Amino acid sequence: MVSRRPGVSVRARGLRRVFPGGVEAVGGVDLEIGEGAFVALLGPSGCGKSTLLRMIAGLDAPSAGSIRLVGDGAREALAYVFQDAHLLPWRSVEENVALPLELRGVPGAERRQLARHAIAEVGLADAGGRYPAELSGGMRMRVSLARAIVTRPRLLLLDEPFAALDEITRQRLDDQLRALHQVLGMTVLFVTHSIAEAVYLADRAIVLSSRPARIVLDRTIELPRERSSSIRAEPRFARELGELLRGLEEGEG
Amino acid sequence: MKPGSLLPCAALVLFLGAWEAAVWLWGIPRFLLPPPSAIVQAFADDPRALARALETTASAALLGFAASAALGVASAILLSSSRLLERAFYPYTVFLQTVPIIAIAPLLVIWFGPGLRAVTVSALIVSIFPVIANTLAGIRSVDPALRDLFKLYRASRAATLLQLELPGALPQLFTGLRVAAGLAVIGTIVGEFVAGFGEDDAGLGIRILSAARQTQTAQIFACVALAALLGLALSSAVGALGARLTRHWHAAEKSDRA
Numbered sequence: 001m002v003s004r005r006p007g008v009s010v011r012a013r014g015l016r017r018v019f020p021g022g023v024e025a026v027g028g029v030d031l032e033i034g035e036g037a038f039v040a041l042l043g044p045s046g047c048g049k050s051t052l053l054r055m056i057a058g059l060d061a062p063s064a065g066s067i068r069l070v071g072d073g074a075r076e077a078l079a080y081v082f083q084d085a086h087l088l089p090w091r092s093v094e095e096n097v098a099l100p101l102e103l104r105g106v107p108g109a110e111r112r113q114l115a116r117h118a119i120a121e122v123g124l125a126d127a128g129g130r131y132p133a134e135l136s137g138g139m140r141m142r143v144s145l146a147r148a149i150v151t152r153p154r155l156l157l158l159d160e161p162f163a164a165l166d167e168i169t170r171q172r173l174d175d176q177l178r179a180l181h182q183v184l185g186m187t188v189l190f191v192t193h194s195i196a197e198a199v200y201l202a203d204r205a206i207v208l209s210s211r212p213a214r215i216v217l218d219r220t221i222e223l224p225r226e227r228s229s230s231i232r233a234e235p236r237f238a239r240e241l242g243e244l245l246r247g248l249e250e251g252e253g
Numbered sequence: 254m255k256p257g258s259l260l261p262c263a264a265l266v267l268f269l270g271a272w273e274a275a276v277w278l279w280g281i282p283r284f285l286l287p288p289p290s291a292i293v294q295a296f297a298d299d300p301r302a303l304a305r306a307l308e309t310t311a312s313a314a315l316l317g318f319a320a321s322a323a324l325g326v327a328s329a330i331l332l333s334s335s336r337l338l339e340r341a342f343y344p345y346t347v348f349l350q351t352v353p354i355i356a357i358a359p360l361l362v363i364w365f366g367p368g369l370r371a372v373t374v375s376a377l378i379v380s381i382f383p384v385i386a387n388t389l390a391g392i393r394s395v396d397p398a399l400r401d402l403f404k405l406y407r408a409s410r411a412a413t414l415l416q417l418e419l420p421g422a423l424p425q426l427f428t429g430l431r432v433a434a435g436l437a438v439i440g441t442i443v444g445e446f447v448a449g450f451g452e453d454d455a456g457l458g459i460r461i462l463s464a465a466r467q468t469q470t471a472q473i474f475a476c477v478a479l480a481a482l483l484g485l486a487l488s489s490a491v492g493a494l495g496a497r498l499t500r501h502w503h504a505a506e507k508s509d510r511a
Contacts, residue, residue: 057405058405059401059404059405076407078405079405080402080405082398082401084398086396086398086399086402088399088416088417088420088421089501089502090420090423090499090501090502092501099402099406099416100406102416103403103406103407103408103412103416104406104407131501132501133501133503151406
């Protein structure tokens with residue numbers, strides 16, 4: 001069932017985004033992300049990291065510079081998770097998760113099967129028939145995650161997806177996301193303003209300055225691939241936190 | 254009966270009792286203000302004729318309402334398809350709301366001849382604006398993130414309309430339809446005043462006019478009561494349908510499990 005396909009790599013050159021009215025959100029970003037990488041984009045609130053992610057997704061057009069997604073049918077192979085779950089309230093969990101397949105014309109029976117599989121993958125196997133309004137915030141976010149992975153994306157973009165959740169729920173979803181990455185092998189770009197989340201999740205962290213966003217630090221997180229929450233208490237975790245924090249402070253100045 | 258409807262019912266009984274008493278106590282002439290008992294008598298005198306009148310008016314109102322729902326939603330979809338179109342034409346839909354229907358009803362008679370068609374068009378004109386305005390607002394207020402999602406998966410225009418915009422607009426669409434249902438009955442009565450049919454299958458509007466000519470005031474009240482009930486029934490039915498279609502939007506209880 002699970003097919004491990006190569007991820008998509010991302011190449012951005014001199015990326016800039018100036019909004020009408022003159023506000024510069026992103027100011028000259030060069031980015032190279034290899035296939036299968038798990039990268040955290042870290043930066044202060046409102047620094048333009050969401051704009052950067054939207055440009056990579058093709059939802060926003062750069063004012064200057066270029067983005068290339070490398071890989072067969074790369075544009076079709078991406079999925080996006082928003083800050084909130086953004087589900088269709090009139091559709092059941094299963095119908096919500098099946099939506100991307102439906103829009104791509106996958107036939108009904110196959111669609112339902114894939115949707116059920118994705119729902120099970122995020123640990124909601126018996127919630128398929130429920131409606132978004134009946135779910136907790138954490139469950140809704142899981143549904144949103146299932147909707148993103150149902151197409152087996154090779155580039156998964158997440159824009160502060162768990163920021164609104166409580167600490168425990170967030171921790172669980174972080175673990176789930178890492179596990180999905182291990183199994184599915186897609187490239188993951190994860191926007192966050194939490195240093196701890198970036199260190200815990202990512203293999204590489206890119207720290208952005210306050211607006212206009214520029215890269216101030218690009219660091220490989222030196223932690224083992226297999227992580228559990230006990231790693232948060234270890235000195236090497238603290239060292240990574242310290243490095244990223246220094247980067248953030250540099251970017252503020 | 255629901256407990257919530259007990260109080261309004263009690264208030265109604267009290268009001269009718271006071272009305273009855275006042276008419277008897279002060280000896281108000283019946284042609285000015287008939288007591289409730291006289292209005293009930295008017296129903297009892299010729300229930301057949303009133304039922305026929307109600308039927309005529311109800312079918313015209315339903316037809317007008319259906320036309321206004323269909324044309325209203327279609328116009329809103331059209332206007333929502335382009336900002337240019339909306340900016341160019343939306344201001345004129347306000348005209349539909351402000352035009353005094355009683356003033357253009359004679360025009361409708363000239364265009365459509367007296368009878369059902371003119372009456373239906375009158376109901377349509379009076380009731381279409383809230384449908385257009387609310388549906389358009391509903392489509393416009395669709396979650397931008399969901400629009401992005403549909404864009405990301407390259408959804409066709411038709412899929413975006415049918416799977417996102419229309420279902421997303423349902424709550425507001427039904428707010429509009431509910432208002433329109435009540436207005437359609439008003440538009441029908443006004444239409445009948447000017448363009449009503451002959452004596453055989455006269456609607457409530459015609460019966461009100463002929464009762465007024467003969468100062469059968471109780472008869473007028475009976476017709477007014479029926480027209481009001483018709484409007485209430487129609488808009489409640491539409492409201493119930495809307496609540497049914499959007500029943501999943503708001504949960505009765507939320508689970509806290511993550």
